[in-house]
Amino acid sequence: MIFGVDEAGRGPLAGPVVAGAVWLGDSAIAGLADSKKLSARRRSALEERIKADAHWAVGVVEAGEIDRINIFAATMLAMTRAVAGLVAQLGDPALVLIDGNKTPQGRVAEWRWAARAIVGGDATEAAISAASIIAKEHRDRIMRDLASRYPAYGWDRNAGYGTAEHLAALQTHGVTEHHRRSFAPVAQAVLL
Numbered sequence: 001m002i003f004g005v006d007e008a009g010r011g012p013l014a015g016p017v018v019a020g021a022v023w024l025g026d027s028a029i030a031g032l033a034d035s036k037k038l039s040a041r042r043r044s045a046l047e048e049r050i051k052a053d054a055h056w057a058v059g060v061v062e063a064g065e066i067d068r069i070n071i072f073a074a075t076m077l078a079m080t081r082a083v084a085g086l087v088a089q090l091g092d093p094a095l096v097l098i099d100g101n102k103t104p105q106g107r108v109a110e111w112r113w114a115a116r117a118i119v120g121g122d123a124t125e126a127a128i129s130a131a132s133i134i135a136k137e138h139r140d141r142i143m144r145d146l147a148s149r150y151p152a153y154g155w156d157r158n159a160g161y162g163t164a165e166h167l168a169a170l171q172t173h174g175v176t177e178h179h180r181r182s183f184a185p186v187a188q189a190v191l192l
Contacts, residue, residue: 001025003086003113004127005079006099008035008135010071012160013170013186014153014179015143017066017074019059020134021082023090024127027053032129034122035136047137050130057085058138067182076104080111082131087113097121099128150176 007019029049031042038046050056059081061074069077083096096103096115099122103115121128140159147156152173154165160178162185170179170189179186 001090001093002127003083003093003096004099004121004125004129004131005082005096006035006122006128006132006135007075007078008132008139009160010075012180013162013166013183014063014155014160014176015146016060016062016139017071017078018061018135018139018142019075019078019082020131020136020138021057021059021079021086021096022050022127022130022134023055023086023093024130025054029053029126029130032126032133034129035132037123038133043133043137046130046133050134054130055086055089056130056134057082057089058134059083059085060138060142063178063180066180070182071180073107076102076107076111080104080108082135083113084110097125097128099125099132146178150178 001023003021003023005021009017035043059078061078066074096113098115098117101117101119103117104111105115122132143155143159153169158166175189
């Protein structure tokens with residue numbers, strides 16, 4: 001078994017970082033690609049296919065934990081949680097392919113699987129593409145849910161990124177428990 005892993009949400013000022021892990025098995029899902037290059041409608045349709053035809057799991061690290069350990073460590077931890085979730089369903093993989101240039105190996109104590117980082121892997125490896133879609137769709141749902149409770153920040157539109165709307169809302173409405181206080185624009189808003 002070869003798992004694919006990717007994350008969503010490293011750069012936003014608010015919300016969690018989410019990793020997806022996918023084992024496609026014999027599934028041949030047409031149209032898989034880097035989630036950022038797909039329309040929202042196409043990504044949603046592909047997520048449904050992945051969830052129906054493959055095995056998947058997500059790992060989530062919330063803003064407070066990101067602030068405690070930093071965004072890089074949080075990303076590695078989210079990946080570890082996603083793979084552990086998939087291992088709980090299927091057992092240990094032979095290899096984990098990870099989008100990017102680093103793996104959690106040697107960085108997260110719980111990581112115990114052979115892994116290879118592939119720069120641009122979300123565009124070249126189907127399992128990583130599927131994981132990218134799972135992670136982005138899961139995170140986007142979280143941000144839409146948070147937007148219903150905190151409408152002033154526009155998280156349903158900006159997914160927590162530092163858009164002009166979001167930065168203006170930080171100045172007007174302050175910082176929420178879902179903001180990453182270790183990120184500079186949020187830290188500056190705390191001081192106001």
